[in-house]
Amino acid sequence: MKRYLILEDGTVFEGTAFGSEEASVGEVVFNTSMTGYQEILSDPSYCGQIVTMTYPLIGNYGINSDDFESIEPAVKGMVVREAAEFPSNFRCNTTLDELFRIKGIPGIAEIDTRKLTRLIRSKGSIKGVLTAADEAVDVAKVVEKLQQTELPSDQVAKVSTSRPYPSPGRGKRVVLIDYGMKHGILRELNKRDCDVIVVPYNTTSQEILAWGPDGVMLSNGPGDPKDVEECVEVVRELxxxxxxxxxxxxHQLFARACGAETFKLKFGHRGGNHPVKDLTTGRIEITSQNHGYAVDEETLQGTRLKVTHRAVNDGTNEGLCHLDYPAFTVQYHPESSPGPEDSNYLFDRFIDIMNATRKEQQYA
Structure with missing residues (x-):
């Protein structure tokens, strides 16, 4: 079965369909990771997006029951050069095609993903639609409709939990605000025996503080931070x-809560091998990233924020800390799914800060 990927600039890619037969509209982006496609398709930060994988073979080790970053994938579609039909791995439970059929997600294979990636790098992230390739499709009308389509701005509300739930431990109590949380974050906190309470994105600061937390974690999530200004106010109050x-x-919501601004990157950072420099130690970390917006460092003056990390490739901001309060953030993903583990130490730093703060309170 053939399928079209039609872009809003009129470019048409014809390929082979896999997954669901449903049509799908979304922002077309690309990810340069060589592995981790299961974590990528289940990362809530991809809500509303059609993800192009630049690595040529996807699905070769199948899908297993352990590596999901969320229960329900939020991705709108996937574009690959070749979709493996017969995966080989001892943990494999099903195939990429079967999972997409079950979850209602369309995919397209056998297209020139290098050409598509170069187009996105040149023009920036672009709207696209995955649809059946047949004579009934009027490409001109599809393009016109696509150009008039407004992409949703309520992604955080779609992927956040609707009610609080606990992940018990005997250590520090952490309230984790779920803006589209990857389960890897919860896993890293659980490894350190934290007593975690996951709460919805729109939970008030009063409700959060009523839990008596030793610390608050602000999770990853999809979309533009300007679309959830109510979350900015909560962070400011905390x-x-x-x-x-x-x-x-x-990280972006924290920066905005402190008075900084954010902006949309041309085509974003999405991959498992992005080098970031720790400006405190001079160490280079290889990081996993997935974001389309960044903090504007030119707006940091007067915010009491200090730049702690910076991207090596393009010089954009990758980390901040507050000069007066025990608070720090990073733009990349230290929970490392998918990706390297260079940045796991940040969770230990969070534990240390909570311990130090508790001691200060005891002797105040």
Missing amino acids: LGEVPIFGICLG
């Missing part, structure tokens, strides 16, 4: 009340 650690969207 600042100084409790230690804070933010990741990805949580």
Whole structure:
């Protein structure tokens, strides 16, 4: 069965369909990871997006029951050069095609993903539609409709939990605000025996502090931080009340809460091998990233924020800390799924900050 990927600029790719037969509209982006496609398709930060994988063979080790980053994938579609029909791995439970059929996600294979990636790098992230390739499809009308389509701005509400739930432990109590949380974050906190309470994105600061947390984690999530200004106000109210650690969207919301601005990157950072420099130690970390927006360092003056990390490739901001309060954030993903483990130490740093803050409170 043939399928079209039609872009809003009129470019048409014809390939082979896999997964669901449903049509799908989304922002077309690319990810340069060589592995980790299961974590990518289940990362809530991809809500509303059609993901192009630049590595040529996807699905070769199948899908297993352990590596999901969320229960329900939020990705709108996937574009690959070749979709493996017969995966080989001892953990494999099903195939990429079968999973996409079950979850209602369309995919397209056998297209020139190098050409598509170069187009996105040149023009920026672009709207696209995955649809059946047949004579009934009027490409001109599809393009016109696509150009008039407004992409959703409520992605965080779609992927956040609807009610609080616990992940018990005997260590520090952490309230984890779910803006589109990857389960890897929860896993890293559980490894350190944290007593975690996951709460919806729109939980008030009063409700959060009522749990008596030792610290608050601001999770990753999809979309533009400007679309969830109510979350910015909550972070502003928490600042100084409790230690804070933010990741990805949580990093951007923290920056905005402190008075900085954010902006949309031309085609974003999405992959498992992005080099980031720790400006404190001079160490280069190889990081996993997935974001389309960044903090504007030119707006940091007067915010009491210090730049701690910076991207080696394009010089954009990758980390901040507050000069007056126990709070720090990073733009990349230290929970490392998919990707390297260079940045796991940040969770230990969060534990250390919570311990230090508790001691200060005891002897105040």
